[in-house]
Amino acid sequence: SQTIHQWPATLVQPVGSPLSLECTVEGTSNPNLYWYRQAAGRGLQLLFYSVGIGQISSEVPQNLSASRPQDRQFILSSKKLLLSDSGFYLCAWALAYEQYFGPGTRLTVT
Amino acid sequence: GENVEQHPSTLSVQEGDSAVIKCTYSDSASNYFPWYKQELGKRPQLIIDIRSNVGEKKDQRIAVTLNKTAKHFSLHITETQPEDSAVYFCAADTEYGNKLVFGAGTILRVKS
Numbered sequence A: 001s002q003t004i005h006q007w008p009a010t011l012v013q014p015v016g017s018p019l020s021l022e023c024t025v026e027g028t029s030n031p032n033l034y035w036y037r038q039a040a041g042r043g044l045q046l047l048f049y050s051v052g053i054g055q056i057s058s059e060v061p062q063n064l065s066a067s068r069p070q071d072r073q074f075i076l077s078s079k080k081l082l083l084s085d086s087g088f089y090l091c092a093w094a095l096a097y098e099q100y101f102g103p104g105t106r107l108t109v110t
Numbered sequence B: 001g002e003n004v005e006q007h008p009s010t011l012s013v014q015e016g017d018s019a020v021i022k023c024t025y026s027d028s029a030s031n032y033f034p035w036y037k038q039e040l041g042k043r044p045q046l047i048i049d050i051r052s053n054v055g056e057k058k059d060q061r062i063a064v065t066l067n068k069t070a071k072h073f074s075l076h077i078t079e080t081q082p083e084d085s086a087v088y089f090c091a092a093d094t095e096y097g098n099k100l101v102f103g104a105g106t107i108l109r110v111k112s
Helices: none
Strands: A003-005 A011-014 A019-024 A032-038 A044-052 A055-058 A065-070 A075-079 A087-095 A098-101 A105-109 B004-007 B011-015 B020-027 B032-038 B047-053 B057-059 B063-065 B074-079 B086-093 B099-102 B106-109
Touching: A003 A087, A011 A019, A011 A087, A019 A032, A032 A075, A032 A098, A044 A065, A044 B099, A055 B086, A065 A098, A075 A087, A075 B063, A087 B011, A098 B047, B004 B086, B011 B020, B020 B086, B020 B106, B032 B063, B047 B057, B047 B063
Parallel strands: A011 A105, B011 B106
Antiparallel strands: A003 A019, A019 A075, A032 A044, A032 A087, A044 A055, A065 A075, A087 A098, A087 A105, B004 B020, B020 B074, B032 B047, B032 B086, B057 B063, B063 B074, B086 B099, B086 B106
16 A cells, blocks of 8 residues: 655754755655645645656745655755745645645744 | 635534535536545545546545536535544646645534
């Protein structure tokens, strides 16, 4: 069966510091991969998605970037965090239509 | 692009009553409509979905109905229980199924 991992689970970072969040999927090949952000008490904002290695679609222009160096690895990065980057970051995978979310990383920017 | 609207934003029901959450979408090319349940502090979980060739789908106490002509779909929860309390999100696919557009969410509170 398929499993999706995210780390770290929680992170506290100062404003202006860099960020790297990692997501890996097991048990499937060539999945679509997604990064979402959820601000406290809010909905799901799609940040990036990828349909294959090296293929990244950006949904929201901001100080974040994403990369997919391997088929089942998706990385979210920032060079300088803003206070507004705080939130719950969720990675998801899909084959065909159904999307399944990872456990998430709770990021607090101080 | 696709736009999904979800109502109500909050819903309180008494334990044992039914709950209905409604969503409308704008893109007539959408074919896939999932529902997610998110408990506090946890990831959204896919609870039921429906495709455009089906009008209704049931799974125990939950059901989803789809009206493609009117471009709306609904989640029905019968015999609600306290553990049904959560945030529920609807979604519709776009870009040939590669993306989902989510509604803003409904906070469901089941009072015992």
